[in-house]
C-alpha cells in the first residue's frame with residue numbers, strides 16, 4: 001500500500017521498546033500501519049538489552065532462547081537473514097554441571113526423534129542411578145503425554161513423587177531457570193507447558209540458543225531500524241507520562257508535547273501500566289490487579305578473565321547455587337573470556353562486593369582463575385513476575401485491551417512464563433488485533 005492508503009492514515013503509538021514493543025511495532029510497520037514508538041530509555045530492549053558502562057558493553061543479564069521459541073526465532077531470522085547463525089549459536093540440549101561438584105549431572109539429548117530423545121538422553125545421563133533414570137522417564141511420560149496438573153498445583157507438589165536427587169539435580173534447577181520462580185512457589189501447569197513445548201514437537205525444540213551479539217542487537221534494534229526505514233518514527237529517551245481517552249482515539253502526554261493517536265499499544269512492564277491508565281474509566285480492577293503483582297529478581301555477575309577458563313568448555317554449565325546457578329562463558333574479540341554467573345529468583349541480602357567475591361570463589365572451585373580484569377553485578381529487581389499458580393490464574397483473566405488501548409508484554413501470555421517468547425507473541429498479537437480491526441475502522 002502506498003503512502004496515504006487507509007492503513008497509513010491510522011496512527012498507532014507503541015509505548016515501550018522492549019521485545020514486546022519492538023515485535024508489535026515491526027508487525028504494524030510491515031502491514032503498512034503508521035506507527036510511532038516511545039521508549040523511556042536511551043537503549044532499546046527493556047529487560048533484555050545492552051548496557052554501556054565503564055567503556056564496555058554487556059548485556060543486563062544472560063539470556064537463552066529455546067528452539068521452541070517459534071515466534072522470536074522467526075522474527076530474528078527475518079531480521080538477520082543469512083547471518084542468523086552468527087547472531088545465535090544453536091546447541092543441542094545439554095545440562096552439564098561444573099566438574100568439581102560432588103554430585104555431577106550430565107544430561108544430553110539422546111538418539112531418536114522427539115520425545116524419544118529425552119528418554120534416551122535420560123537413560124544415558126551421568127550422575128543418576130538406574131532406578132532414578134527409570135522413575136524420571138516414567139514421570140516424564142506421564143506428564144508430557146497424558147496427565148495435567150491441577151491449576152493450583154506447585155512444581156514441588158508435581159515432582160513430589162520423584163526421587164530426591166532427581167528433584168534437586170534436575171527439576172528444581174530447571175524450574176527456576178525456566179520460570180524464574182522456585183519450585184515450591186512455581187506453577188506446575190506452566191512448567192509442564194514449557195516441558196511439552198520443548199520436548200514434544202521435534203528434536204530442535206529443546207535446543208538452547210545462545211546469543212552471540214548483544215541482546216539489543218539481536219532483535220529490538222534491527223526491528224526498529226526496519227520500522228524507521230518503512231517511514232515510521234522511533235523516539236528513545238521519551239517517557240510517556242499519561243494517556244487520555246478521547247472521543248476519537250487516545251492522547252499521549254510526554255514531557256514536552258501531547259500527541260493524538262487512533263490506537264495505542266502499552267508494551268511496558270506490568271508495573272508501569274496502572275499509572276498510564278489512571279484516567280481511564282472502568283480500568284480500576286485491571287490497575288489493582290497489576291499493582292498487586294509480585295516479582296522475582298535476577299542477579300548476573302559478569303567477570304572478564306585473561307586466562308584460566310576455556311570459553312567453549314564453559315559456554316554453559318550448571319553450578320550448585322552457592323551463589324551462582326548457571327555459568328555462561330564466551331570469548332571476546334580481544335581474546336579475553338567473559339564469564340556471566342546467573343542467580344535467578346535471587347532474594348539475597350549480600351551486598352554487591354560480597355556477591356562478586358562469593359561468585360568468584362565459586363568459579364575458582366572449578367577453574368584456576370587469576371584476578372578478574374573487570375567485574376560487574378547487575379540485579380534486575382523485577383526481572384519477571386512470580387510465576388505462581390495464583391498469579392498465572394489472575395493474569396489469565398485480565399483484559400488485553402481497554403477501549404483504544406491494547407496491551408503487550410510478557411505478562412499477557414500467562415500460559416508461558418515471562419520470557420522473550422511471551423513478549424514477542426504478545427506484541428505480535430496486539431498488532432494483529434489492530435490490523436484486523438482496520439477495515440472496520442477506516443470504512
Ligand SMILES: Cc1cc2nc3c(=O)[nH]c(=O)nc-3n(C[C@H](O)[C@H](O)[C@H](O)COP(=O)(O)OP(=O)(O)OC[C@H]3O[C@@H](n4cnc5c(N)ncnc54)[C@H](O)[C@@H]3O)c2cc1C
Pocket residue numbers: 015016017018019020021038039040041044045046047048060061062063064065238239240241267268269272298299300380382383384408409410411418419420421423
Ligand atoms: C536478567 C534477566 C534474565 C532473563 N533471562 C531470560 C532468558 O534466559 N530467557 C528468556 O526468554 N527470558 C529471560 N528473561 C525475561 C525477559 O527478559 C522478559 O520476559 C522480556 O524481556 C520482557 O519484555 P517486554 O517487552 O514484555 O518488557 P520490557 O523488556 O520490560 O520492556 C518494556 C519497555 O517499556 C519501557 N517503558 C516503561 N515505561 C515507559 C513509559 N512510561 N514510556 C516509555 N517507555 C516506557 C521500558 O523502558 C522498557 O524498555 C530475563 C529477564 C532478566 C531481567
